Amino acid sequence: MMKLLLALILLLPACSGPYTKAGGLYESPNRSYSFTPPEGWMKYKVDGSLLMTRDGPFSQYLLVQERTLDKPYVHTGKHFLKGMLPQEAAQVVLDEMRSDRVLVGFHLIDNAPAMLGGLDGFKLLFSYRDKEGLVVKSLYYGAIAGDRFFSVRFTAAEKEYFDRDLENFKKVLSSFEIKS
Amino acid sequence: MTSIRKSIFILLLFFSSHLMAACLHTPTPPATDQASLSVEEELQARARREQRILEESGSIIRDEEIETYLMGVAEKILPGSSRERRFLFRIIEGTRMNAFAFPDGVVYIHCGMLSRMENEAQLAFVLAHEMTHVTHKHAFRAYEKRREQAPGWAGGFGGPDPLPGLGAHDTGSMDAYARDLEAEADRIGFERALAAGYSPGEVLRLLRRMNHPPEYEKTTDAIVLTAHPDMEERILRYEAFLSRMEAKGGNAKNEEVYRFHTRRMILRTARLDLMEGRFPAALKGAEKYLEICPFDAEGYFLKGEVYRQWGKWEDLERAKKAYHRAILLNPAYPDPQAALGLIYFKRGEKGLARRHFETCLSVSPDVPEKAYILGYLKECIR
Numbered sequence: 377m378m379k380l381l382l383a384l385i386l387l388l389p390a391c392s393g394p395y396t397k398a399g400g401l402y403e404s405p406n407r408s409y410s411f412t413p414p415e416g417w418m419k420y421k422v423d424g425s426l427l428m429t430r431d432g433p434f435s436q437y438l439l440v441q442e443r444t445l446d447k448p449y450v451h452t453g454k455h456f457l458k459g460m461l462p463q464e465a466a467q468v469v470l471d472e473m474r475s476d477r478v479l480v481g482f483h484l485i486d487n488a489p490a491m492l493g494g495l496d497g498f499k500l501l502f503s504y505r506d507k508e509g510l511v512v513k514s515l516y517y518g519a520i521a522g523d524r525f526f527s528v529r530f531t532a533a534e535k536e537y538f539d540r541d542l543e544n545f546k547k548v549l550s551s552f553e554i555k556s
Numbered sequence: 557m558t559s560i561r562k563s564i565f566i567l568l569l570f571f572s573s574h575l576m577a578a579c580l581h582t583p584t585p586p587a588t589d590q591a592s593l594s595v596e597e598e599l600q601a602r603a604r605r606e607q608r609i610l611e612e613s614g615s616i617i618r619d620e621e622i623e624t625y626l627m628g629v630a631e632k633i634l635p636g637s638s639r640e641r642r643f644l645f646r647i648i649e650g651t652r653m654n655a656f657a658f659p660d661g662v663v664y665i666h667c668g669m670l671s672r673m674e675n676e677a678q679l680a681f682v683l684a685h686e687m688t689h690v691t692h693k694h695a696f697r698a699y700e701k702r703r704e705q706a707p708g709w710a711g712g713f714g715g716p717d718p719l720p721g722l723g724a725h726d727t728g729s730m731d732a733y734a735r736d737l738e739a740e741a742d743r744i745g746f747e748r749a750l751a752a753g754y755s756p757g758e759v760l761r762l763l764r765r766m767n768h769p770p771e772y773e774k775t776t777d778a779i780v781l782t783a784h785p786d787m788e789e790r791i792l793r794y795e796a797f798l799s800r801m802e803a804k805g806g807n808a809k810n811e812e813v814y815r816f817h818t819r820r821m822i823l824r825t826a827r828l829d830l831m832e833g834r835f836p837a838a839l840k841g842a843e844k845y846l847e848i849c850p851f852d853a854e855g856y857f858l859k860g861e862v863y864r865q866w867g868k869w870e871d872l873e874r875a876k877k878a879y880h881r882a883i884l885l886n887p888a889y890p891d892p893q894a895a896l897g898l899i900y901f902k903r904g905e906k907g908l909a910r911r912h913f914e915t916c917l918s919v920s921p922d923v924p925e926k927a928y929i930l931g932y933l934k935e936c937i938r
Contacts, residue, residue, distance in 0.1 A: 455833075467865070475832045
C-alpha cells in the first residue's frame with residue numbers, strides 16, 4: 377500500500393494536479409473522521425488514505441488511513457479482529473512492518489497505549505533505514521472503532537525532519553476526531 | 557524498491573543456483589590466466605560488497621553452533637575444504653526455501669530452509685549444489701558468457717546496475733546457459749553428496765517438497781517463484797541420476813543430529829511464520845521444536861502465542877495450557893504470565909488477570925509491554 381502511494385506520489389509532481397494545498401478542517405468523504413492538516417502542506421488522497429507532505433514524501437509525510445478490520449495486509453497474513461485490545465492491534469501493525477523486507481534495520485523504540493480521536497489505542501515509535509541508508513523515524517497512532525481501524529502516521533528522515541515537524545504531527549493528532 | 561532491496565534482489569537472482577551453473581558436458585573449471593584472474597578478482601570484490609549489504613541489513617543470524625555444523629557437513633562433501641577455509645556459511649533470517657553462493661565461497665542459506673528440511677542428507681545435497689557453483693566458477697563463466705554474447709557489454713563493476721539482465725528473464729540463450737550451469741551443479745553436487753555416503757533418495761524428497769510445499773507454508777515471495785522455474789525438469793534430472801547412481805550412495809540421513817543442530821532455526825522460523833500470519837506453519841514449527849526440546853519454555857510460549865493470536869475462541873484453552881507449561885518449566889519467564897493475564901483480562905476475570913500481570917512485573921519489572929500492563933492493572937483494581 378505504502379509503495380503504491382509513494383510510487384504514485386513520485387509520478388505526481390510532473391502533473392501536480394492531484395496535490396492540493398492542505399488547510400482548514402479536513403473531513404473524510406464518509407465523514408468518519410476529521411482533523412486539521414498543517415498549514416502550508418500539500419495533501420493527496422488515494423484509496424481511503426490521505427497523505428500530506430511539505431518537502432516531499434521522502435523528507436516527511438503524514439498518512440491518515442481508515443480500513444475495515446478484515447482488510448488484508450500486504451506482508452503479514454494477520455488482520456484485526458473485533459474486540460482486539462490496543463496492544464493486540466499494535467502487534468498486527470508491528471508484524472506487518474517487520475514482515476516488510478524493504479524496512480531494513482527495523483528498530484522498535486516504543487510501544488505503548490495512547491488515545492487516538494478520543495478512543496483507546498496505541499502508539500508505536502520505530503526507525504528503519506531507507507534506500508540510501510538514511511535512518512527514517514516513524515510515529516504511528518492507531519485505534520479500532522467498531523468495524524474499522526484508524527491510523528495516523530508521521531514518518532520523516534530522523535536527523536533532518538523528524539524533530540522539526542513533530543509539532544505539526546502533534547497538532548494533527550490533537551485535532552483528530554473519529555466520528556463513527 | 558529501495559536500492560538495498562534491489563541489490564539484494566539482484567544478487568539473489570544472480571548468485572542463486574538458477575543462474576550459477578555450467579554445462580553438463582563441461583565439468584572442468586576454466587583455466588585461470590592473468591586476464592581471467594582480474595575478472596575473478598573483480599567478481600570477488602563485488603561479492604564482498606554485496607555480502608556487506610547483506611550483513612548490514614540486519615537479517616544475518618550469527619549462530620556458531622549451526623555454522624560449525626554446516627562447515628562439518630561441507631567437509632564431508634569436499635574433504636579438506638574446512639582446513640583450506642574455502643567456504644563460509646551464513647544463515648539469513650527468512651522463511652524461504654532458498655540458498656545461494658557467492659564466487660568467494662560464502663554460502664547463504666535461509667533459516668526457513670534449514671527448518672523445513674528433514675535430515676542431514678537433504679542439507680548435504682543443497683550444500684553440495686551450492687559448493688559446486690563456487691568450485692566450478694559459475695559466476696565467472698556466466699559473466700564471460702554474457703560478455704561473449706554482447707561484446708560491448710563491459711560488465712557492471714561499480715556501475716549503477718551491475719550485471720544487468722543476467723536474471724531469469726534475459727535472452728533465451730542466457731537462460732539456456734544458466735540452465736546448463738544449474739544442471740552441472742545438480743549433477744556434480746549429487747555425485748559429491750553420494751560419495752560422502754548420503755542417502756540418494758533424499759534429494760528427490762526435498763525437491764518434491766519444494767515443488768509442492770504444504771499450503772500452509774506457501775509464501776508470495778517472487779524470488780522463490782522465479783529462482784527455480786524448472787523444478788519439474790530438475791526432478792526428472794535427479795530421477796535420471798538416481799537410476800544411474802543409486803547404488804553408489806550410502807544410507808546416511810543423520811536425522812537426529814540434523815534436528816538437534818537446527819533446533820534454534822526451527823524455533824526462529826516458527827516465530828517468523830507467526831509474525832507473517834501463517835498460523836498452521838507456526839504451530840507445526842513450534843511442535844517440531846518441542847519434539848526436540850520437550851523441556852524448553854520458549855517452545856511452549858510460542859505454541860501458546862500461536863493459539864492465542866490465531867483468534868479462535870476454542871484455541872484459548874490450548875493457549876492457556878501451553879503458557880502454564882512454559883511457566884512450570886521456567887517460573888521466571890515473564891511473557892507467558894503477561895499472555896495469560898491478557899486472556900483473563902479479556903474474559904473479564906480480573907482477579908486472575910491481576911495475579912498474572914503482577915507476577916509478570918515481579919519477575920521482570922521492565923518488560924516491553926509494561927505500559928499496557930500497568931493500564932490493565934489499573935482496570936483490574938478499579
